[in-house]
Amino acid sequence: MPEANRYLGKPLKRKEDPRLIQGLAHYVDDLVLPGLHHAAILRSPYAHAQIRSIDVSKAQSAPGVVLVLTGADIRDSIGVVPCAAQIPDMKAAPRPVLAHDRVRFVGEGVAVVVAADRYAARDAIDLIEVDYQPLTPVVDPEKAIEKSSPVLYEGYKDNIAYRWQLEGGNLKAAFKNADKVIKQRMVNQRLIPVAMETRGVVAEYKPGERQLTVWSSTQIPHLLRTQLAAMLDQPEHSVRVITPEVGGGFGSKLNVYAEEALVGFLAMRLGKPVKWIETRRENFQNTIHGRDQIQDVEVAFKRDGTILGLRVHALADLGAYYQLLTPLIPTLTGLMASGCYKIPAIGVEIIGVLTNKMSTDAYRGAGRPEATYMIERVLDLVAAELKKDPADVRRKNFPKLADFPYATPTGVIYDSANYPRSLDLALKNSGYKKLRQEQVKARKQGRCVGIGLSTYVEICAMGPSSAMPAGGWESSTVRVEPSGMVNLMTGASPHGQGQETSFAQLGAEILGIEPADVNVIHGDTAIVPYGIGTFGSRGTAVGGTAAYMSLMKLRGKLATLAGFLLDVDPAKLVFSKMKIFVKSQPSKSIGFGEVVAAAYSAKKLPPGMEPGLDATSFFEPGNFTFPFGAHVCVVEIDKETGDVRLMKYVAVDDCGNVLNPLLVDGQVHGGIVQSFGQAMLEEAVYDEQGQLITGELMDYAIPRAADLPWMETDRTVTPSPVNPLGVKGVGEAGTIGATPALANAVADALSPYGVRHVDMPFKRERIWKLMQASSRRAK
């Protein structure tokens, strides 16, 4: 990294914002093409049914309708929805783009209409008549694995998709040597990601050029291109994917969806551009869900609080079909079961279960929030059992600094950390001691106050290619144009994270120019070299590192050329304030623009140097990174209503080095609030018939501004040794660290009622009933 930072680490305001705050940005639905047609999809009202027949004749003759297709019409023309994850002995559960024989969840597409306008398409799907033979739905994952359960797929003897096991250390000995063992069942409920922009696709086919262009609201343009080409049986160079502005993803757009291929197919079939915009109800029913695990946990520990062993048995509800990473996500829970503690022996078994619901997949945190929630609840259960302070029990079990890089019994290697430091800072910033004193007072006054703590570690910067289904590297190309303006292309695909700004800061710092002169380009497969995308907190840690490498490569060429022009040793050159000069001899100086001009005029180049100025790098990380932190919060429960109010929230996060603190704060805030949503409000509820009864924002509450107190954020900085920037990633920290802090606070508040554990979400009814039951017992 350059010695004196002018831009890196500074809270520059975002370059993205002017277009976004003036209504000038273009999301998918904002695109208009000549002759644009609109698609609408008829979806199954049944969770489980056989399709006997479909009559599309009325829809076909409806005004404005140009095409109606059913699953049977397209099954031989479009491949199934791809799944990149493979687990040994896993049953297949491929999703057809439209169902053709059986529907397996409410919202599964069965037919599509294309019409000249949006309303006509929507009208016409009501004219399609489908004759369904309803089948018994499989909804409850615990019942789904019983022998008596109906099965989702003909030919399978049960609904168990896979059993995945992991064991490290001597579990038997751990449980034998324990002073105490606690068992607890925990439910990590199903969530709906709710990006504010639903998904959407526009496709256009130009037969002369044999070029299909697909605009999609996605986090992974290149992976999508590869998969679309395969699904539509097109050469990959005939498919171009463009991500316009993307209105949030949170993992829900880290996928390849049926509609992306379907709309591409329709555009090719009709020779007309076609648009499909997901309605919010479709988004709830038919875009991936998150979490959904039932965990049975057993922990063995000593009287002094030392944890000896942990057994986790989890039932993961995968839904009816596999989306891109569906089967993989629960296994991340297994990998991270150790949390930020030195636990000598860990055993995990995960059973993936098929049910008549939408697929689960990567939702912000993706498997790690489930691990962190589990282990952080376990730590508090141990503390409560031993009547010790939860902070002390945590400290007791942290690995020592000398243990890093620390290898867990689950087989991952934590890169770098200082857990006591972040815990101490969080305790200090929250005034933890005083909070505990105030809690004693409050309880004496009859108030129900709880303090919650979590110390978390997450696995981020996904990741080494050896561990990633589709490769884990990232690409970057930097090109200095003859004008001196820099185009920096990244294979990452930001959708709100702000990398147009932070990567411009990086470029400006390395080349000694202004951030305004660095234009970050992403999300167009015809322009940007092949990349992996933005997910798993990898944008900066992997994508940023690739950008750094390409910039350093380019800087090398500029230095060689400048050194040649100035007749000095390139190694002595400094890049700053639009100039390249010898540090000890500032008169030996040349303007950045002059060197660029020399590279393009090519009249005076060092022997052997090619004209032009560009550089490409691919960064393959040697490991994941492991951001960590400590969160403290205070809740108060209204005894009359069971209403849980969050009174205070203090977060200390360590995401390694920071390129732009403003962006990091934004990520942390947003993550904490999504955690708050899981803890307090959110729950995807399917009834016994498999109907999604929380199928709209009217029935599924996400946090509102007034639900939240002021969040106090702070940081410690432990650079990651995994990449030269020393960054760890921060996109998911809040959703991983905060949920258990909130849950621990609620359990702490309810401890005088004899409550040891309560499952999320902490809705008034649930909390009130628990308090009532305890009062009755007391009587």
Add this chain to the structure above:
Amino acid sequence: MSAEIEVRVNGKSYRNQVEPRLLLVHYLRDLLGLTGTHVGCETSICGACTVLLNGKAVKSCTMLAVQASGCEITTIEGVSALAPTNGSGLHPVQEGFWEEHGLQCGFCTPGMIITSVDLLRRNASPSQTEIRDAFSGNLCRCTGYQHIVKAVEYAAKKMKSRKR
């Protein structure tokens, strides 16, 4: 069947024949090309479609275009004309969102900005609680709202100082 409507949008007059069932948001987006107003939920919950109708914030996704006939509408594209912009071409609320990092993906932002303009018209010095309450009909999934609160505080301060 169609009906004639006449509206003023961002200071410009329009007269159109529309289907009576056409939603106001689709009228603005599809007929007038003002795509800054977004559709987030179709049920008035999320507020991405918020516009000013005769000066008041309304959800354009659950209102018909014909109901807006005769009205004055301001969308995000026209919001900067409502206040002195200090040469930046931005409304102080827009400035606030930029300065305080009040947005990430930006999808909810036009609605958030319109609602903030409406709040500051009614209450020039809102408390943090009043700001949070004003967003009861605007959802953001990215920011956690904290920087949005700061953005509105920034704008309130700016608007007061410019009046003086």
